[in-house]
Amino acid sequence: MASKKFNNVYIKDSVSIVGPQEKNGLLKNYDLAIDDYYYGEKTFEQAEIKMQQVVIDKLLEYNKLNNSKIDLLIGGDLVNQISISGYNASKYRIPFLGVYSACATFGQELITGASFISGKLARNIVVVTSSHNLNAERQFRYPVEYGAIKKLTSTFTSTGAVATLLTNEVTNIKVESATIGKAIDMGVNDTNNMGAIMAPAVADTLNTHLIEMKRSINYYDVVVTGDLGEVGREILLDILDKNYDIRLKKYIDAGCEVYTNNMDTYAGASGPIALPLVLFDKIINCKKYKKILIIATGSLQSVQLANQKLGIPGIAHAVSLEVS
Amino acid sequence: MNKEEYLKLVKKHEPKEKRVENTIYAFLIGGTVGFLVEGIIQVLMNIFALSRIDASSWTCLIVIFVSSLFTALGFFDNWMSKGKAGLLIPTTGFAHSVQSSALDYKREGLITGLGSNFFKLAGSVILYGILSAFILVIVRVIVFG
Numbered sequence: 001m002a003s004k005k006f007n008n009v010y011i012k013d014s015v016s017i018v019g020p021q022e023k024n025g026l027l028k029n030y031d032l033a034i035d036d037y038y039y040g041e042k043t044f045e046q047a048e049i050k051m052q053q054v055v056i057d058k059l060l061e062y063n064k065l066n067n068s069k070i071d072l073l074i075g076g077d078l079v080n081q082i083s084i085s086g087y088n089a090s091k092y093r094i095p096f097l098g099v100y101s102a103c104a105t106f107g108q109e110l111i112t113g114a115s116f117i118s119g120k121l122a123r124n125i126v127v128v129t130s131s132h133n134l135n136a137e138r139q140f141r142y143p144v145e146y147g148a149i150k151k152l153t154s155t156f157t158s159t160g161a162v163a164t165l166l167t168n169e170v171t172n173i174k175v176e177s178a179t180i181g182k183a184i185d186m187g188v189n190d191t192n193n194m195g196a197i198m199a200p201a202v203a204d205t206l207n208t209h210l211i212e213m214k215r216s217i218n219y220y221d222v223v224v225t226g227d228l229g230e231v232g233r234e235i236l237l238d239i240l241d242k243n244y245d246i247r248l249k250k251y252i253d254a255g256c257e258v259y260t261n262n263m264d265t266y267a268g269a270s271g272p273i274a275l276p277l278v279l280f281d282k283i284i285n286c287k288k289y290k291k292i293l294i295i296a297t298g299s300l301q302s303v304q305l306a307n308q309k310l311g312i313p314g315i316a317h318a319v320s321l322e323v324s
Numbered sequence: 325m326n327k328e329e330y331l332k333l334v335k336k337h338e339p340k341e342k343r344v345e346n347t348i349y350a351f352l353i354g355g356t357v358g359f360l361v362e363g364i365i366q367v368l369m370n371i372f373a374l375s376r377i378d379a380s381s382w383t384c385l386i387v388i389f390v391s392s393l394f395t396a397l398g399f400f401d402n403w404m405s406k407g408k409a410g411l412l413i414p415t416t417g418f419a420h421s422v423q424s425s426a427l428d429y430k431r432e433g434l435i436t437g438l439g440s441n442f443f444k445l446a447g448s449v450i451l452y453g454i455l456s457a458f459i460l461v462i463v464r465v466i467v468f469g
Contacts, residue, residue: 012405042431043431045447067419091435137427142424142427142445143424143425143427143428143429143444143445144424144427145395145400145401145403145424145427145428146399146420146421146424146425146428146445147398147400147401147402147403147404147411147420147424148404148405149404149405149408149409149412150405151341152338152339152341153338153339183452186328186330186331187327187330187331188328188331188334190371193334193338196337196338198325199331231338231339233339234337235333235334235337238333239325239330239333239338241325245326264405311327
């Protein structure tokens with residue numbers, strides 16, 4: 001079974017920081033914002049490490065916790081060997097697990113953390129996710145100052161970091177269940193169209209979740225996908241309708257909820273940070289939805305294998321949240 | 325759904341690139357660059373009394389310097405993404421690719437960073453540029469003697 005039910009896992013708090021572009025976009029309820037991609041550091045990588053550190057520090061401060069009260073720190077990002085999270089973890093005396101599933105990292109982190117708490121192996125877990133537009137450009141695309149010409153299907157990696165506190169104390173956000181996605185390769189090898197890479201994985205995970213949990217799609221007040229963007233969203237709706245006979249009642253794609261149309265961001269936002277930013281900023285904050293299914297989506301590509309023209313696998317992890 | 329069917333479905337949802345519009349746009353931008361550069365050549369020939377060959381070489385250097393400077397000042401990448409092939413194809417694009425790689429790796433050391441990545445984007449242009457020049461010269465010698 002790919003789906004798991006969790007016992008006594010709750011989200012207590014989260015702290016977010018957003019970049020200069022995101023600050024002027026559609027998000028309104030973030031905690032902190034940076035005006036400069038360097039954030040007072042020498043390089044963009046160091047700026048991203050600082051963003052992770054600031055959100056963790058604030059999270060611990062707001063909740064009056066010190067390092068010894070946290071059983072586990074789970075971190076993930078997009079830079080080589082998840083080095084941002086590793087370097088940041090060295091600043092804390094907390095056991096650390098680094099996880100990677102590209103832009104689905106937040107989903108994988110929630111599932112990993114929730115499993116530890118549900119199995120009574122931990123009480124408080126901090127999960128941290130970050131991405132930085134210019135680090136992603138350097139990692140996957142071109143030098144930062146290179147004005148590459150982009151396709152309309154490409155997405156814009158968002159800048160920010162979110163630290164989330166998972167706990168076994170009862171709060172108003174319950175992490176109820178989750179479905180671990182399968183890596184699915186449908187033969188798309190266009191790194192400028194990640195929506196098309198990830199959409200089949202979302203459809204498969206959603207279908208598996210509904211079957212294994214014996215739920216109809218109307219059980220959820222809203223389904224939120226990670227970062228499919230404008231193009232991926234349309235592909236998903238098409239395959240859900242044609243192949244799975246699922247019609248989503250209320251559906252939001254986080255990638256379409258970060259930037260305004262005149263921001264030159266092509267098909268929308270991407271990056272592991274897009275989903276948690278939109279989730280905490282909009283979905284939970286608006287208090288309209290009680291049963292929320294988030295589906296974090298990732299494109300498991302590397303520059304080398306993409307250049308070798310292999311199909312790129314997509315992944316999607318679903319987590320069901322109950323807000324009271 | 326098999327892979328072929330899926331790729332067809334993806335194709336259907338991909339927004340169409342405006343090819344005709346982009347071509348005209350690139351033609352106009354590239355043409356403007358050519359016009360300005362010819363202006364510089366004329367100025368050098370008339371004011372500094374250089375031969376056309378010397379004036380062209382100097383103009384090339386000026387264009388490379390200006391695009392590198394604008395890249396370093398941080399706004400040339402916006403011009404590039406707006407001007408598209410109109411700025412990418414001329415020497416401006418070549419200078420921009422070298423300069424942006426140099427800037428990107430400057431913090432990673434002079435040898436391991438800047439040095440080894442300097443021609444990251446421009447390397448292909450140099451390699452295949454020299455190779456095609458070599459082949460064309462051979463063709464010229466064979467055909468025209």
